[in-house]
Amino acid sequence: MIPEIGHFALILALLVSLVLGTLPIIGAASGNAVWMGLARPAARAQFLLIAVAFVCLAYAFAAMDYSVMYVAANSNSKLPIQFRIAAVWGGHEGSLLLWAMILSIWTVAVSLFSKHLPDDMRARILGVMGLVSVGFLLFMLMVSNPFERLIPAALDGRDLNPLLQDPGMIFHPPMLYMGYVGFSVAFAFSIAALLGGQLDAAWARWSRPWTTLAWVFLTLGIMAGSNWAYYELGWGGWWFWDAVENASFMPWLVGTALIHSLAVTEKRGSFKAWTVLLAICAFSLSLLGTFLVRSGVLTSVHAFATDPRRGLFILAFLVVVIGGSLALFAWRAPTIGRGGKFSVISRESFLLANNVLLAVAAISVLLGTLYPLFLDALGFGKISVGPPYFDSVFAPLMAPALFLMGIGPIARWKNASLPELAKRLRWAFGVSIATAIILPLLLGNLTPMIGLGLFLAVWVFATTANLVYQRLRGSDQALITRIKSTPRSWWGMVAAHLGIAVFTVGVTIVKGYESEIAVRMAPGDVAHLAGFDFTFVGVDEIQGPNYSASRGQLRVTKNGVERTVLTSEKRLYTVTNMPMTEAGISPAVIHDLYASLGEPLTDGAWSVRIYHKPMVEWIWFGCLMMGFGGILALSDRRYRIKKRSKDEALANEAVA
Amino acid sequence: MVIKARHKRFILIAIGLALLGLAATLIFNAFSSNMVFFYTPTQVDKGEVPHDTGFRIGGLVSPDSLKRQDDGLTVHFSITDTAKTVPVVYKGVLPDLFKEGKGVVAQGKVGPDGIFVASEVLAKHDENYMPPEAAEALKRAQAQGSTSLVMPK
Numbered sequence: 001m002i003p004e005i006g007h008f009a010l011i012l013a014l015l016v017s018l019v020l021g022t023l024p025i026i027g028a029a030s031g032n033a034v035w036m037g038l039a040r041p042a043a044r045a046q047f048l049l050i051a052v053a054f055v056c057l058a059y060a061f062a063a064m065d066y067s068v069m070y071v072a073a074n075s076n077s078k079l080p081i082q083f084r085i086a087a088v089w090g091g092h093e094g095s096l097l098l099w100a101m102i103l104s105i106w107t108v109a110v111s112l113f114s115k116h117l118p119d120d121m122r123a124r125i126l127g128v129m130g131l132v133s134v135g136f137l138l139f140m141l142m143v144s145n146p147f148e149r150l151i152p153a154a155l156d157g158r159d160l161n162p163l164l165q166d167p168g169m170i171f172h173p174p175m176l177y178m179g180y181v182g183f184s185v186a187f188a189f190s191i192a193a194l195l196g197g198q199l200d201a202a203w204a205r206w207s208r209p210w211t212t213l214a215w216v217f218l219t220l221g222i223m224a225g226s227n228w229a230y231y232e233l234g235w236g237g238w239w240f241w242d243a244v245e246n247a248s249f250m251p252w253l254v255g256t257a258l259i260h261s262l263a264v265t266e267k268r269g270s271f272k273a274w275t276v277l278l279a280i281c282a283f284s285l286s287l288l289g290t291f292l293v294r295s296g297v298l299t300s301v302h303a304f305a306t307d308p309r310r311g312l313f314i315l316a317f318l319v320v321v322i323g324g325s326l327a328l329f330a331w332r333a334p335t336i337g338r339g340g341k342f343s344v345i346s347r348e349s350f351l352l353a354n355n356v357l358l359a360v361a362a363i364s365v366l367l368g369t370l371y372p373l374f375l376d377a378l379g380f381g382k383i384s385v386g387p388p389y390f391d392s393v394f395a396p397l398m399a400p401a402l403f404l405m406g407i408g409p410i411a412r413w414k415n416a417s418l419p420e421l422a423k424r425l426r427w428a429f430g431v432s433i434a435t436a437i438i439l440p441l442l443l444g445n446l447t448p449m450i451g452l453g454l455f456l457a458v459w460v461f462a463t464t465a466n467l468v469y470q471r472l473r474g475s476d477q478a479l480i481t482r483i484k485s486t487p488r489s490w491w492g493m494v495a496a497h498l499g500i501a502v503f504t505v506g507v508t509i510v511k512g513y514e515s516e517i518a519v520r521m522a523p524g525d526v527a528h529l530a531g532f533d534f535t536f537v538g539v540d541e542i543q544g545p546n547y548s549a550s551r552g553q554l555r556v557t558k559n560g561v562e563r564t565v566l567t568s569e570k571r572l573y574t575v576t577n578m579p580m581t582e583a584g585i586s587p588a589v590i591h592d593l594y595a596s597l598g599e600p601l602t603d604g605a606w607s608v609r610i611y612h613k614p615m616v617e618w619i620w621f622g623c624l625m626m627g628f629g630g631i632l633a634l635s636d637r638r639y640r641i642k643k644r645s646k647d648e649a650l651a652n653e654a655v656a
Numbered sequence: 657m658v659i660k661a662r663h664k665r666f667i668l669i670a671i672g673l674a675l676l677g678l679a680a681t682l683i684f685n686a687f688s689s690n691m692v693f694f695y696t697p698t699q700v701d702k703g704e705v706p707h708d709t710g711f712r713i714g715g716l717v718s719p720d721s722l723k724r725q726d727d728g729l730t731v732h733f734s735i736t737d738t739a740k741t742v743p744v745v746y747k748g749v750l751p752d753l754f755k756e757g758k759g760v761v762a763q764g765k766v767g768p769d770g771i772f773v774a775s776e777v778l779a780k781h782d783e784n785y786m787p788p789e790a791a792e793a794l795k796r797a798q799a800q801g802s803t804s805l806v807m808p809k
Binding site: 234344356360363364367368371381382383384385386388389392393396397518519520578579580581598599601602605607609 | 664668672676679682683686687690691692693694712724727728729747748749750752753789792
């Protein structure tokens with residue numbers, strides 16, 4: 001009964017989203033206030049209905065209702081309750097329901113926090129989001145219904161893929177989807193602006209916090225995924241340039257360009273058309289990401305479902321959304337108008353250059369991800385482009401981007417002076433060069449990549465420090481007053497940029513100085529790596545809720561002093577009969593020690609992999625700082641003072 | 657010399673185009689030099705594979721072909737597309753789902769002795785999931801009508 005209620009709620013949600021996707025937009029075009037007014041109640045009704053469906057599916061998982069096909073395929077009675085709930089989005093159908101659910105959350109959030117928007121603008125924005133929702137709900141109801149019954153019911157479920165039975169599964173997908181789907185708000189703002197022909201600084205100011213929030217979620221979602229892969233796959237890697245990772249990274253690159261371009265549009269009125277295009281691209285890439293991951297076209301762990309009808313539907317949906325919005329852009333963009341002029345040396349120029357670099361980087365990832373698929377689809381054989389391609393493309397593209405990141409915030413809007421900039425930044429430059437050469441020499445290995453990476457990281461640190469120093473010095477006020485009087489959005493930028501620097505340090509050091517060994521170890525054997533001695537204690541057998549495991553322990557000592565014990569497990573999940581490795585990791589600021597059991601050999605010996613990963617945690621800490629910077633920017637006063645912005649909106653309306 | 661606004665814009669556009677051209681060259685160079693092609697064991701057997709660069713082969717791990725050297729880390733096995741079989745040597749820890757009779761993809765080079773020296777062995781994280789390359793190799797071998805093994809389901 002409960003699953004039928006969920007199914008019925010989905011059908012009702014589709015009907016409501018059809019209303020939401022049509023009447024308010026038509027009303028906005030014809031000036032019908034009643035139809036425009038439908039947008040807000042429809043957004044709320046849609047959210048409630050999808051939430052009911054979501055709760056019904058979660059209930060089916062919690063109650064172990066194996067007469068529901070999706071539950072039977074992705075759960076098991078021995079699966080712990082937290083994973084049974086997370087299994088709601090463990091497969092194709094449920095993750096689409098999560099997508100639709102999150103879209104309805106964003107839609108209802110826009111309807112709640114848009115009182116200051118003109119009525120027609122709000123109606124169009126909610127309408128566009130409703131149209132996107134129509135696509136997803138239709139898709140679910142037509143070809144991938146999570147509530148489909150299995151008759152007769154299965155005695156027990158086939159269990160969730162062991163790879164997904166991890167706390168990472170509880171946080172990573174919802175965070176990532178909050179990011180993906182969050183770009184639908186920026187997308188809807190852009191389409192609404194194109195439809196209404198109204199694209200001004202106020203538009204950028206309204207659109208900005210939504211875009212920043214989506215970006216924060218995406219950043220943290222990717223971080224969680226990367227961290228999860230690091231400890232779950234047992235290979236010690238943190239980024240594999242896997243197509244699924246690329247699918248989330250492309251919207252991030254374009255989204256990062258978008259939040260910077262929006263800043264220019266708000267402050268200077270420039271880059272309008274470019275901003276709109278970026279918003280369309282960011283969301284299109286999010287859709288493409290969903291398509292890549294969920295249609296089964298990839299040779300990847302995430303693509304469990306293989307059903308050509310689904311692929312065809314998503315492909316058609318993509319063509320309609322991307323093609324339609326780009327056509328609308330081509331038609332309406334010339335009416336947007338040009339922004340303020342700026343000279344070659346100005347903050348605008350630096351931001352534009354960074355935008356172009358980020359966009360080119362996104363294109364290069366797109367090429368590396370899609371080209372092999374195209375060749376395969378056209379019958380030209382199978383090829384693959386691995387990490388070496390992405391590594392060799394990314395360094396030369398990101399190096400200038402990071403360099404410009406140091407200059408951009410310091411340069412003046414409209415017209416900056418190069419000699420003045422050079423004079424102001426000469427110390428930062430000197431310090432960066434010196435560190436980039438001396439530090440690797442002290443560490444005993446200087447390669448061009450290590451030098452470049454450290455130079456860029458220190459450059460961003462030093463220029464940001466210079467920026468903060470110049471901002472805070474030289475007035476009579478107390479330091480604390482000066483810190484407080486500086487807008488939080490500015491501090492947000494500082495935090496995010498420092499996050500990039502921390503991230504760059506992590507990537508450079510771990511790539512430059514990591515080491516690993518794979519050895520055969522019998523109990524009592526000692527392996528040596530990076531000055532540490534790893535003693536293999538041995539393996540004992542343990543029993544988990546839905547798996548049995550061999551647990552191996554390595555005692556780590558340095559100069560005879562015990563440092564830590566690494567515990568790695570080789571699990572065999574009984575239902576799926578799949579082996580899984582749980583790595584043993586000792587994380588620290590300076591370095592991670594990482595060990596994973598390989599295979600059992602003769603005489604109680606095992607093959608064991610041991611990794612020394614210096615400063616690898618900095619990678620994720622840098623991402624956290626970026627996310628924190630975004631949140632800081634969102635807490636800026638101007639977003640909190642409702643009344644003022646309302647007055648401004650009215651004033652803008654009067655001007656328009 | 658006074659640079660007119662029009663000239664300035666022209667120079668800017670020229671610089672922009674040059675930089676984009678540079679980026680495009682960079683990307684396509686990197687792309688073509690890092691492309692890894694895929695071959696089936698039959699193609700390896702016929703010698704239709706490059707000798708100086710690496711490539712991927714895929715198929716099934718032949719039953720009872722897995723041998724371990726005394727160091728416990730160097731393994732010998734063979735990959736078959738049911739028509740032809742290629743011997744493979746790999747030093748390292750095999751992925752969790754590596755099993756005899758299951759699908760596998762290996763990346764590496766063919767040595768002068770005809771043995772494929774793998775630098776990487778991939779087996780995907782799903783019990784019944786066949787890597788597309790491996791499935792492709794079996795399909796091609798079947799199409800040539802020389803099936804000598806029963807295809808496992």
